[in-house]
Amino acid sequence: xxxxxxxxxxxxxxxxxxxxxxxxxxxxxxxxxxxxxxxxxxxxxxxxxxxxxxxxxxxxxxxxxxxxxxxxxxxxxxxxxxxxxxxxxxxxxxxxxxxxxxxxxxxxxxxxxxxxxxxxxxxxxxxxxxxxxxxxxxxxxxxxxxxxxxxxxxxxxxxxxxxxxxxxxxxxxxxxxxxxxxxxxxxxxxxxxxxxxxxxxxxxxxxxxxxxxxxxxxxxxxxxxxxxxxxxxxxxxxxxxxxxxxxxxxxxxxxxxxxxxxxxxxxxxxxxxxxxxxxxxxxxxxxxxxxxxxxxxxxxxxxxxxxxxxxxxxxxxxxxxxxxxxxxxxxxxxxxxxxxxxxxxxxxxxxxxxxxxxxxxxxxxxxxxxxxxxxxxxxxxxxxxxxxxxxxxxxxxxx
Amino acid sequence: xxxxxxxxxxxxxxxxxxxxxxxxxxxxxxxxxxxxxxxxxxxxxxxxxxxxxxxxxxxxxxxxxxxxxxxxxxxxxxxxxxxxxxxxxxxxxxxxxxxxxxxxxxxxxxxxxxxxxxxxxxxxxxxxxxxxxxxxxxxxxxxxxxxxxxxxxxxxxxxxxxxxxxxxxxxxxxxxxxxxxxxxxxxxxxxxxxxxxxxxxxxxxxxxxxxxxxxxxxxxxxxxxxxxxxxxxxxxxxxxxxxxxxxxxxxxxxxxxxxxxxxxxxxxxxxxxxxxxxxxxxxxxxxxxxxxxxxxxxxxxxxxxxxxxxxxxxxxxxxxxxxxxxxxxxxxxxxxxxxxxxxxxxxxxxxxxxxxxxxxxxxxxxxxxxxxxxxxxxxxxxxxxxxxxxxxxxxxxxxxxxxxxxxxxxxxxxxxxxxxxxxxxxxxxxxxxxxxxxxxxxxxxxxxxxxxxxxxxxxxxxxxxxxxxxxxxxxxxxxxxxxxxxxxxxxxxxxxxxxxxxxxxxxxxxxxxxxxxxxxxxxxxxxxxx
Numbered sequence: 001x002x003x004x005x006x007x008x009x010x011x012x013x014x015x016x017x018x019x020x021x022x023x024x025x026x027x028x029x030x031x032x033x034x035x036x037x038x039x040x041x042x043x044x045x046x047x048x049x050x051x052x053x054x055x056x057x058x059x060x061x062x063x064x065x066x067x068x069x070x071x072x073x074x075x076x077x078x079x080x081x082x083x084x085x086x087x088x089x090x091x092x093x094x095x096x097x098x099x100x101x102x103x104x105x106x107x108x109x110x111x112x113x114x115x116x117x118x119x120x121x122x123x124x125x126x127x128x129x130x131x132x133x134x135x136x137x138x139x140x141x142x143x144x145x146x147x148x149x150x151x152x153x154x155x156x157x158x159x160x161x162x163x164x165x166x167x168x169x170x171x172x173x174x175x176x177x178x179x180x181x182x183x184x185x186x187x188x189x190x191x192x193x194x195x196x197x198x199x200x201x202x203x204x205x206x207x208x209x210x211x212x213x214x215x216x217x218x219x220x221x222x223x224x225x226x227x228x229x230x231x232x233x234x235x236x237x238x239x240x241x242x243x244x245x246x247x248x249x250x251x252x253x254x255x256x257x258x259x260x261x262x263x264x265x266x267x268x269x270x271x272x273x274x275x276x277x278x279x280x281x282x283x284x285x286x287x288x289x290x291x292x293x294x295x296x297x298x299x300x301x302x303x304x305x306x307x308x309x310x311x312x313x314x315x316x317x318x319x320x321x322x323x324x325x326x327x328x329x330x331x332x333x334x335x336x337x338x339x340x341x342x343x344x345x346x347x348x349x350x351x352x353x354x355x356x357x358x359x360x361x362x363x364x365x366x367x368x369x370x371x372x373x374x375x376x377x378x379x380x381x382x383x384x385x386x387x388x389x390x391x392x393x394x395x396x397x398x399x
Numbered sequence: 400x401x402x403x404x405x406x407x408x409x410x411x412x413x414x415x416x417x418x419x420x421x422x423x424x425x426x427x428x429x430x431x432x433x434x435x436x437x438x439x440x441x442x443x444x445x446x447x448x449x450x451x452x453x454x455x456x457x458x459x460x461x462x463x464x465x466x467x468x469x470x471x472x473x474x475x476x477x478x479x480x481x482x483x484x485x486x487x488x489x490x491x492x493x494x495x496x497x498x499x500x501x502x503x504x505x506x507x508x509x510x511x512x513x514x515x516x517x518x519x520x521x522x523x524x525x526x527x528x529x530x531x532x533x534x535x536x537x538x539x540x541x542x543x544x545x546x547x548x549x550x551x552x553x554x555x556x557x558x559x560x561x562x563x564x565x566x567x568x569x570x571x572x573x574x575x576x577x578x579x580x581x582x583x584x585x586x587x588x589x590x591x592x593x594x595x596x597x598x599x600x601x602x603x604x605x606x607x608x609x610x611x612x613x614x615x616x617x618x619x620x621x622x623x624x625x626x627x628x629x630x631x632x633x634x635x636x637x638x639x640x641x642x643x644x645x646x647x648x649x650x651x652x653x654x655x656x657x658x659x660x661x662x663x664x665x666x667x668x669x670x671x672x673x674x675x676x677x678x679x680x681x682x683x684x685x686x687x688x689x690x691x692x693x694x695x696x697x698x699x700x701x702x703x704x705x706x707x708x709x710x711x712x713x714x715x716x717x718x719x720x721x722x723x724x725x726x727x728x729x730x731x732x733x734x735x736x737x738x739x740x741x742x743x744x745x746x747x748x749x750x751x752x753x754x755x756x757x758x759x760x761x762x763x764x765x766x767x768x769x770x771x772x773x774x775x776x777x778x779x780x781x782x783x784x785x786x787x788x789x790x791x792x793x794x795x796x797x798x799x800x801x802x803x804x805x806x807x808x809x810x811x812x813x814x815x816x817x818x819x820x821x822x823x824x825x826x827x828x829x830x831x832x833x834x835x836x837x838x839x840x841x842x843x844x845x846x847x848x849x850x851x852x853x854x855x856x857x858x859x860x861x862x863x864x865x866x867x868x869x870x871x872x873x874x875x876x877x878x879x880x881x882x883x884x885x886x887x888x889x890x891x892x893x894x895x896x897x898x899x900x901x902x903x904x905x906x907x908x909x910x911x912x913x914x915x916x917x918x919x920x921x922x923x924x925x926x927x928x929x
Binding site: 002023024025026027028030032034052054055057058095097098100125127153156 | 405406736737738740741745746748749750751752753754755756757758761762848851
């Protein structure tokens with residue numbers, strides 16, 4: 001009995017020691033990668049990792065200012081191989097749990113993105129909270145080179161400005177790996193990704209000078225959505241059209257658009273609530289889509305002199321103009337996507353699938369063709385709620 | 400734990416001693432009739448100790464009777480001896496016939512000795528014990544018996560403010576080293592005839608008075624019986640502090656958790672007695688123990704009950720939170736920064752990583768070093784003379800605080816963690832529970848460094864299981880959590896309003912459970928109306 005108890009103690013103690021803390025990694029053994037860019041060069045993948053230099057971000061030590069991040073890149077036959085090859089350059093293991101942004105090069109996107117996504121979804125270190133964007137007209141590597149101010153880490157800047165612009169301005173879209181893969185797999189919806197462009201010279205952008213001046217010579221900017229067909233990039237939507245995409249996918253939280261008042265000048269509307277209902281139906285074996293868009297907005301800015309906002313009729317009139325404008329915008333955008341890209345990024349197929357699963361079985365194999373000529377009717381219902389701090393503009397009194 | 404017990408006994412019990420060496424038994428022989436013989440005997444037994452005062456004198460004017468008083472200098476009240484024994488017997492002897500034919504002994508007791516506490520002594524053993532406890536012995540020539548007169552009066556520390564359990568609202572007084580003062584402090588609070596007090600002497604050499612106190616009718620008789628049994632079992636040469644007794648009567652030796660609560664506040668003891676607990680008072684120490692003890696009593700302070708219920712509840716929850724911080728903060732820091740970096744927000748990770756840049760030690764060693772340094776400082780500050788305390792604390796803060804971080808040996812974040820841990824451990828009202836947490840912190844850190852959060856969870860589960868297995872005088876240590884008792888939750892995490900604490904906490908087989916019969920106060924309506 002005594003011997004057995006002693007043995008048990010020894011076994012437990014040995015277990016404690018032989019583990020050798022096997023998966024232990026100290027904070028200062030990690031190269032925290034916040035941004036990863038993937039480009040295709042010939043047959044090979046080039047992976048670039050933007051790694052944070054913590055002491056430059058949070059340290060209080062003096063000394064000459066270094067760049068807050070380093071970029072390590074390597075090429076390989078697969079993404080994983082390239083990523084591991086980086087250790088030949090970097091002193092520490094690339095740690096990608098805190099990835100904030102994954103940039104895909106335009107060349108890669110045109111060839112198809114699905115081959116690189118498997119690694120990202122399989123790797124046990126990654127979390128699904130980073131955003132995926134496409135580098136427009138440039139290599140992914142270059143977008144990770146640009147230094148930014150205000151938010152010192154460029155990848156974190158890309159992350160937060162995408163998040164903010166989706167909330168406040170709407171023509172961008174935050175896509176995470178989960179959504180992207182769901183949309184790739186789905187037959188009734190094709191994915192979109194936000195595009196990031198470099199405004200200015202890359203060589204200037206990667207030097208400290210870029211953050212030393214008030215007006216940075218080189219800046220990263222989001223611009224429109226990249227339209228995919230299956231997993232291949234086939235074209236770009238401009239910001240206005242991108243906004244329509246966000247309205248239809250119910251992603252608009254707040255945005256601003258303008259309408260023209262009867263005298264020809266402009267009125268800005270501040271949208272604070274938008275909700276769209278897409279309904280699918282079958283008419284003689286032909287699918288149809290009807291869209292109902294509700295928008296609630298406040299008046300944000302008035303440039304017109306002859307506008308009596310205290311009169312309810314004026315408000316109704318403005319609402320009419322807005323309705324007209326939005327319907328027109330919706331229709332032209334949908335038409336463009338149908339005719340030019342032939343890719344169902346709005347998920348109309350999914351709508352048909354939900355409303356009529358039987359019909360979808362027949363439609364799904366040929367959906368791309370059907371989508372091109374799909375009749376879509378748009379109805380909008382725009383409400384103007386509040387006028388802000390003043391009622392009529394002082395411009396009216398200046399007459 | 401059986402084998403541990405056996406091993407320890409085997410190693411430390413020297414078999415060659417056989418029976419433990421008994422002290423020189425005081426002679427159990429009866430007193431003699433001849434006073435001179437008695438005096439000689441007592442002097443001889445005490446080895447002519449210089450603090451023994453023997454004063455012989457004559458009583459009465461006509462028929463003089465030879466008498467002698469004995470007392471230990473410093474233990475008896477010499478002023479009272481002067482006033483009430485010597486003066487009344489030698490000078491103010493009333494006109495009573497002290498004749499050899501009469502029973503002068505009873506006459507003296509009934510008519511002359513103007514003292515309250517008088518007992519008879521017939522043999523040397525009890526006489527000597529009384530003498531050494533501070534009583535005065537009066538022997539008469541011709542009688543084989545004498546008086547033991549209670550006139551204890553030694554230099555005593557007065558009742559002072561509690562140093563270890565301070566409160567803002569509530570009584571400030573604390574127990575003293577004198578057993579009698581302590582019982583009086585409790586009686587001052589509970590004037591019920593059912594408050595019973597029993598005293599016995601424990602310790603072959605020290606003959607220390609140990610009293611147990613309980614309220615008959617509220618306490619469970621079985622527990623009183625159990626306390627008696629355990630106290631009677633003690634065979635030891637001396638008791639110098641209640642800790643001696645605590646170790647000899649506690650249910651489980653091999654546990655880091657204290658299973659007997661102790662305090663130096665009379666109000667806490669009074670509250671415990673009213674809950675049906677038994678108080679054990681030991682002469683010579685201001686610390687009084689209560690049994691049975693549950694874990695929750697270590698998390699309660701007297702002030703919880705003096706402040707309003709909401710304040711009491713919040714403060715108590717803070718305490719439970721602090722016990723977790725104090726036990727787990729360094730382990731969590733080690734586990735998260737070495738195994739689970741993905742759990743941290745990115746910005747926090749980067750700022751932690753920045754602090755660890757250039758720190759040569761692994762996080763675990765860093766934590767271990769800092770905790771060790773803190774423990775050393777704390778121990779030093781308890782032991783060192785007050786006069787140099789300030790300089791040590793300056794060195795401590797400077798060395799540990801600033802220099803270590805500046806030198807890049809430890810990171811600032813680790814310093815914050817250690818500091819928070821330390822402060823949290825001082826929040827715990829019971830010092831011995833704080834010690835427990837202090838001890839357990841190190842194995843937890845070790846588990847965290849080996850297995851990460853997984854190890855911490857294993858450690859916490861093990862501790863909770865162990866706590867649930869403990870008992871204190873038959874009462875489950877974790878009650879009323881395990882076994883769960885809904886009604887008793889009123890005084891655990893929460894401190895319900897006074898009127899809602901209807902019943903006493905359920906220990907074992909209490910009969911008298913009702914505590915409060917008042918209902919919540921009602922609003923009187925608007926009194927200003929005519």
